[in-house]
Amino acid sequence: MRDQIQLLSGSLIREVANAAMGREDVLPFWFGESDEVTAPEVREAAARSLRDGETFYAHNLGLPALRQAIADYVGSLHRPVGMERVAVTSSGVSALMLATQMLVGPGDEVVAVTPVWPNLTAQPLILGGRVTRLPLRARQGVWRLDMDELRAAVTPATRVLLVNAPNNPTGWTLTHGEIQAILDHCRATGTWIVSDEVYERLYYGAASAAPSFLDLCTPQDRVVVVQSFSKSFLMTGWRLGWLVVPDGAMDALGKLIEFNSSCAPVFVQRGALQALAGAVASVEPLRRHFQDCRDLLIGALARLPGIEVHAPPGGMYAFFRVAGVGDSLTYAKHLVVHHGLGLAPGSAFGDEGQGWLRWCFASRELQRLEQGLVRMRQAVEAGLPGAAAASVLR
Ligand SMILES: Cc1ncc(COP(=O)(O)O)c(C=O)c1O
Numbered sequence: 001m002r003d004q005i006q007l008l009s010g011s012l013i014r015e016v017a018n019a020a021m022g023r024e025d026v027l028p029f030w031f032g033e034s035d036e037v038t039a040p041e042v043r044e045a046a047a048r049s050l051r052d053g054e055t056f057y058a059h060n061l062g063l064p065a066l067r068q069a070i071a072d073y074v075g076s077l078h079r080p081v082g083m084e085r086v087a088v089t090s091s092g093v094s095a096l097m098l099a100t101q102m103l104v105g106p107g108d109e110v111v112a113v114t115p116v117w118p119n120l121t122a123q124p125l126i127l128g129g130r131v132t133r134l135p136l137r138a139r140q141g142v143w144r145l146d147m148d149e150l151r152a153a154v155t156p157a158t159r160v161l162l163v164n165a166p167n168n169p170t171g172w173t174l175t176h177g178e179i180q181a182i183l184d185h186c187r188a189t190g191t192w193i194v195s196d197e198v199y200e201r202l203y204y205g206a207a208s209a210a211p212s213f214l215d216l217c218t219p220q221d222r223v224v225v226v227q228s229f230s231k232s233f234l235m236t237g238w239r240l241g242w243l244v245v246p247d248g249a250m251d252a253l254g255k256l257i258e259f260n261s262s263c264a265p266v267f268v269q270r271g272a273l274q275a276l277a278g279a280v281a282s283v284e285p286l287r288r289h290f291q292d293c294r295d296l297l298i299g300a301l302a303r304l305p306g307i308e309v310h311a312p313p314g315g316m317y318a319f320f321r322v323a324g325v326g327d328s329l330t331y332a333k334h335l336v337v338h339h340g341l342g343l344a345p346g347s348a349f350g351d352e353g354q355g356w357l358r359w360c361f362a363s364r365e366l367q368r369l370e371q372g373l374v375r376m377r378q379a380v381e382a383g384l385p386g387a388a389a390a391s392v393l394r
Contacts, residue, residue, distance in 0.1 A: 004125055011118070012348035016332045020342055027372050028342035030332075032117075032168060032316065033236040034362035038271070039282060042233070045274035049267035056266065060257045061250070062088025062242070063269045069276045070227075070242050077200070078214035085219060085244050087253050088269060090261045092198045092228025092241035097123050098256050099194045099224045099243060100160075104129040108159040111191075113145060115349035117168045120196060124160070132158075135352045136172055141310030141320065143172040147181055156189045164196035166203060166210050169319045169349045169358040171312020173203065176211045183216055183223070192222040198241070199315045201232040201283050204291050208284070210314045219247040231316065232283050233275040238268050290316055293361040293369060300373045301359075304380050316362040319346065324384050325355055332357060334385045341375040 013030050020026040037043075061067060064083070071083040089095040096119065104110055106128030112121050114133040121131050134153045136143040154161050161182070165174040174182075186193050195213045203210040217223045228241040245253055257263070275282070297318050298311045306323035325331045328345035335341040335357075346356025363369050 004128060008122055008125065009118070012329055013344045015329065016336055016342065016345060019333045020336045023336075023340070026336055026340045026342050027368065027375065029360045029363075029372060030342045030344040030358075032360055032362075033230070034234055034316075034364060035368070036234050036362075036364040038234050038238070039275070039278065041278060042235070042271045042274045046238075046267045046271035049270035054266040054270065058263045058266045058269070060087075060254045060263055062086075062264060063266065063273070066269045066273050066276075069273055073276050073279060074214060074244060077209045078212050079216075081214065081244055082219075084250060085247065087243045087245065087250065087257065088264050088272075089241045089243055089257070090264045091239040092196075092226060092230060093119050094239075094261065095226045095228070095241040095243045096120060096194070096196060098253065098260060099226060100124055100127060100129075101256055101260075102224070102249070102253060103160050103192050103194070109157055110160045110162060111153050111158050112162040113150075113164065113167075115167075115169060115346065115353040116162070116164050117196075118348060118350070120162050120164060121350070124162075129159070133350060133352070135350075136167070136170060138170075141308045143167070143170040143319075145172070145174075145178060147178065150182065151185055154185060154189055154191055156191075158189060158191045160192045160194055161186055162194050162196070164198075166197075166199040166312070166314025168199065168315060169317050169344070169346065169353060169356075171315040171317060171319060173205075173210050173312075173314040176215060179211055179213055179216055183213065183221065186222070190222075192224065194224045194226065196226045198226065198228040198231055200227075202287060202290055202316050203314045204287075204294065204311070205313055214244060221246060224249075229272050229275060232286065233272075233279075234286070235271070235275065238271060240264055240268050240272050290362055293363055293366060294318070296366055297359065297361045297369050297373070300370075301376070304377060306380060316360055318359040318361055319353075319356055320359070321346075321356050322380065322384075325357075328353065328355055328357060331385070335375075335379055338382075338385070339375045339379045341372055341379065 229235040309320035332345040344358040346353030
């Protein structure tokens with residue numbers, strides 16, 4: 001076994017979930033998904049494909065009709081993108097891995113804006129890359145990127161800059177000014193940008209999508225955009241995503257897809273085609289519902305004593321701090337064991353998240369969030385676990 005693999009950290013979210021093993025009464029908000037099932041017409045499109053016998057291998061880059069539909073969808077939100085720059089992938093996380101395989105070799109330097117979903121930083125390590133973390137800074141619950149720090153961290157020696165905005169877990173979102181500045185700097189250093197934009201439609205600003213590199217970059221820029229059907233279309237279990245790559249990169253990417261998964265399942269792609277056909281009618285109501293979830297949760301958390309929280313401009317997570325909590329993992333386990341409340345420890349997203357907690361507010365019913373809030377209030381009123389209790393939980 002390679003050292004890089006042996007040294008990978010296990011998931012701290014799983015560790016909290018394991019503390020709830022065998023308990024029926026825990027309300028889980030730890031994973032990044034809604035408890036709502038995929039729309040019936042999307043499920044029917046996939047079922048029809050299977051009934052029609054579409055059970056064979058397909059093109060590496062995806063069904064041409066789906067690539068075209070994705071290109072049209074992307075173009076409706078950002079600058080026009082030709083389908084020859086779009087590849088369908090078997091999940092967003094696989095899209096990220098393909099982008100990393102395309103760009104990162106042993107010893108290559110990757111700068112990642114953090115805290116961030118741990119898969120982004122684990123993948124370059126798996127491939128032998130070196131990851132430098134560029135921390136966002138939190139002030140009164142609001143997370144910001146210091147552009148001077150970015151310019152200092154990304155040098156001509158930096159192969160890839162990894163950015164995830166809207167960010168999991170903080171909800172931090174880039175402005176167009178920041179995107180332009182990052183683009184200008186990376187053009188000067190020759191650094192590739194891998195931009196994970198899977199939460200772009202879960203954006204609570206005035207526009208229908210969060211600011212994207214695809215609003216500003218040209219087809220010649222070294223920018224790879226990672227996308228997923230999971231979040232905006234409630235399709236986490238379908239495992240489908242896509243990549244937008246610059247001109248000239250598709251032949252290499254097609255080979256990589258061949259050697260990874262060969263192609264995404266056709267029936268899953270048929271479901272995705274239906275999801276995109278219904279996007280205009282489905283995504284905006286979903287976004288509004290998530291905004292209601294966000295406002296309910298953040299408003300109520302902010303009223304609890306000792307909680308530092310701010311409404312995130314994008315994504316589907318409340319990222320907050322409870323006064324006196326030093327170790328997120330210990331406190332998250334305490335919440336599970338003593339209060340039946342399942343949250344993700346902020347430290348799962350890196351040291352920058354230590355002391356913080358992540359609560360996924362994507363809930364079918366607002367009532368489920370209210371039930372969770374009752375438990376959070378009880379936990380806050382009960383006070384922090386004593387040293388003895390904490391050591392048992394460790
Ligand atoms: C930031 C980020 N990127 C990518 C993904 C991958 O999504 P999927 O593999 O479900 O398409 C996730 C999932 O939680 C995520 O949070």
